Amino acid sequence: MGRLQELFAPETVAVVGATDRDGAVGRAILENLAADFEGEVVPVNPNRDAVLELECYPDVSSAPPVDLSVIVVPPSIVLEAIRESAEAGVENVVVITAGFSETGGEGAARERELREIAAEYDLNLVGPNSLGVMSTGVGLNATFGPENALEGSVSFMSQSGAFITAVLDWANEQGIGFRDVVSLGNKAVLDEADFIREWGESPDTDVVIGYLEGIDGGAEFVETTREVTAETPVVLVKSGRTDAGAKAASSHTGAIAGTERAYEAGLEQAGVLRARSVQELFDYARALSGLPAPDADGVAVVTNAGGPGVLTTDAVGDSSLEMASFTDETIDALAEAMPEEANVYNPIDVIGDADLERFDEALDIALGDPNVGAAVVVSAPTAVLRYDELAEAVISRHTEHEKPVVTCLMGGDRARAAEISLREFGVPNYFDPARAVSGLDALARYRRIRERSVDAPATFDVDRERAREVLARAESRTDNRLGVEAMDLLEAYGIPTPTGEIVDDPDEAVSVAESIEGEVVLKIVSPDISHKSDIGGVKVGVSDDEVYDAYEDVVARARNYQPDATIIGVQVQEMVDLEASTETIVGMNRDPQFGPLLLFGLGGIFVEILEDTSIRVAPIGEGAAREMVDEIRAAPLLRGARGREPADVEGVVETIQRLSQLVTDFPAILELDVNPLVAGPDGVQAIDLRLTVDTEEL
Incomplete structure (x- = not known):
């Protein structure tokens, strides 16, 4: 693991502000630590000789050597407590205390000073305004939450402490375990990228999940997370969707992109699987932490209930997966093994009177088909089938064929007993067939993330000095905007103009x-x-x-x-021949979280009406630029649909890359639209230009 190892595996933890007063946060943290922590717990409080029968020290420097300080003192003395811990050689600090930037004014100033102290001593600091941290590997519960986590291989971070307490209460009931849990708080020092990097290096974490309300360092997040997701899946719920950013933007690109689309682009480029709900977050995590990725997108459905089988089939159709087409050999084998009333095509309906042997044989045959990458076993309770025995058969076939299998054993107590057995072997059970398919879909999507290659951005021979001179013209404008009078800017970066x-x-x-x-x-x-x-x-x-x-x-x-x-x-x-060409738009809006956000789409007067666009965070390489072109609905127009002569798609791809280099080279460019970029059979030309410049950045 990396530099945060002692944060999650300390030998000695100091609680600065420990107390035995009923209802106090300092007491709750001390009690949680004392319950399961394998190391030593050190209360620190100058007004106590002992707290909860533990020897209490007046300050950290008087205590035995400390690996982690958990600070829960009033806001006015938090900075003093942090510095005192740092002077005593403590490298890891969790600040539980609130009253910082979330309160504005004085609190924001206090948080700036907190960051300065952390930088001075190179501290790993969580918070402030944090619920705390947990690690089941050493029994660490340095939080004031009411529940400890069960052991597992999922590491979980959240910007909301209340969300963690609610999730742990629910997860304990569901039997879902965790490795590490972090309440990010205000993220004054350590943020989501730091923990994703740490957990990506940890052999004890199979899946990283999180609840985020915002990402401050978007560019660093994308770079860090992209490296981690090559080996470890990351699943996030991002809340706070808003169109406020789009309303505030002045360019076409800014109006269309907006903050939410920036997050979509950034998370996608980082290889993050984005969940739409808390339930989906954990449905994904359960599949990713226990099952291998399917080597094919074909899904076999084996069921004893026609209705749920159809629901499962519909769910596969709504996903990135597909219903597997069985080989003739598979169909013949099923026809021989199943009664006449059964359906031997996908979905396989073994019908309601199926016993364990029939169910098991159908699953075995289906998983043996080379077109099947995964299977869903769907069952309604019957008098002739015991779920605990079916669970054992599923485990056996899943292990034998080395293909992911999820189950949808519908029911109450019967299903719960079987679910415990399945969980031990990494097979998740879902009551809803759509959720079962969603879990498999996450596996397949993660396989594609691991398979994709990310090419480095191209570096073109350009005239930066000429471009800088053009941008400097904005200094004479009251609104810092330039138009077609700045077409030289595009020419300096090799983008053709009439x-x-x-x-x-x-x-x-x-x-x-x-x-x-x-x-x-x-x-x-x-x-x-x-x-x-x-x-x-x-x-x-x-x-x-x-x-x-x-x-x-x-x-x-x-x-x-x-x-x-x-x-x-x-x-x-x-004059440019528009009849034989397609009008497109290439633009950029500088997002406050992710930086330069590139846009490509159908342009001209239709750009804001049809909104047929694709988004990427710059800088990008040729592969990402080509994806941007292919993703828009109007892409067939560029490739010569319905008898049209194909446009110069390679010229469009190169133009997107050149614009990516331009906006990366010049952070002073806040917004830029090339609309239209006319793409014809003989090449591309930028017809019109509009941009906004931050002259202080020149």
């Missing part, structure tokens, strides 16, 4: 148009007018003799629409 210039005089417009072969496009250039087409600020297919009047018209329309708008000029641009 020939054109921005002019502020109709005669200049004519001159530029005459230097461009064919008809041209005229667009008003104003940082105050976002939707130029809506106000008539764009003229398409303008011939040389129409340019003068078209210039005057777009300027007049802009003035009428917004008299106080700043008008930089009019862009005269080479």
